[in-house]
Amino acid sequence: MARYTGPKTKISRIFGEPILGNGKYLGKNSNPPGQHGATRKRKQLGEYALQLREKQKAKYTYGVLERQFANLFDEANRRKGVTGEVLIKLLEARLDNTVFRLGIAPSRPAARQLVSHKHITVNGQVVNIPSFQLKPGDIIGLKPKTAGNTALTSVIRGKNPKFSWLDWNEKENRGTFIAYPERESVPENIKEQLIVELYSK
Missing domain, CATH: 1.10.1050.10 (Ribosomal protein S4/S9, N-terminal domain)
Structure with a gap:
């Protein structure tokens, strides 16, 4: 990699x-x-x-x-x-970047590791390609086995409210890539x- x-x-x-x-x-x-x-x-x-x-x-x-x-x-x-x-x-639609933006991982390198170690799913399917391009409507979540791992789920902080192109469901620990972000929204x-x-x- x-x-x-x-x-x-x-x-x-x-x-x-x-x-x-x-x-x-x-x-x-x-x-x-x-x-x-x-x-x-x-x-x-x-x-x-x-x-x-x-x-x-x-x-x-x-x-x-x-x-x-x-x-x-x-x-x-x-x-x-x-x-x-x-x-x-x-660049914002990359899977590793979106995992970071959703607050699942504390940094982009950490998000990349989660993806490559097969902890992340897209629309219910495990995807281990950090550069995977998301499309509007895609649902990003944790693999069932990972969702039960408190060591990994304890660092989830949820997305920043200013990232309006993403939605985060705290109860289910999954997010939705709603749309491509406008340039002025990217910090x-x-x-x-x-x-x-x-x-x-």
Whole structure:
């Protein structure tokens, strides 16, 4: 299973945002990684560097590697609508991301692990593919055996009310992917237009 396994705080320091993890080591005085991170005078980033940086931020945020991301962009480009917004919708519709948004797992990596270890069902069927694309109306739940595991169910916190494109049934421990989210509803600080410009070169 391909995934990023490198240092997480280093990535957060590159972008100055808690891209991976909770960012508890990311303070106001956090320096960029590298031997001269504290003293190096950084030049104004060029157009290409800004575009590449935004793509890398999106990849690390959603836990997607290069080829997967390129394929998602191609799919977004084929669909109707604004390509950048469609790309964000496709990233949000990934099964691992939705498990995280529903509050079943505390982080996207944890959600990815739950999915790949066959703890998650979609419409009653076990799905172990983190990149599985959900469609409006799909029901996400826990496998019956997993639902009885208090160690796993005790960390479920339920979805954040601001995620209006999802619905969570606390009694049954299952959620519904109601619709693709509108861009303004997605809290991630990603400038998707720069990604579109990068791939359009």
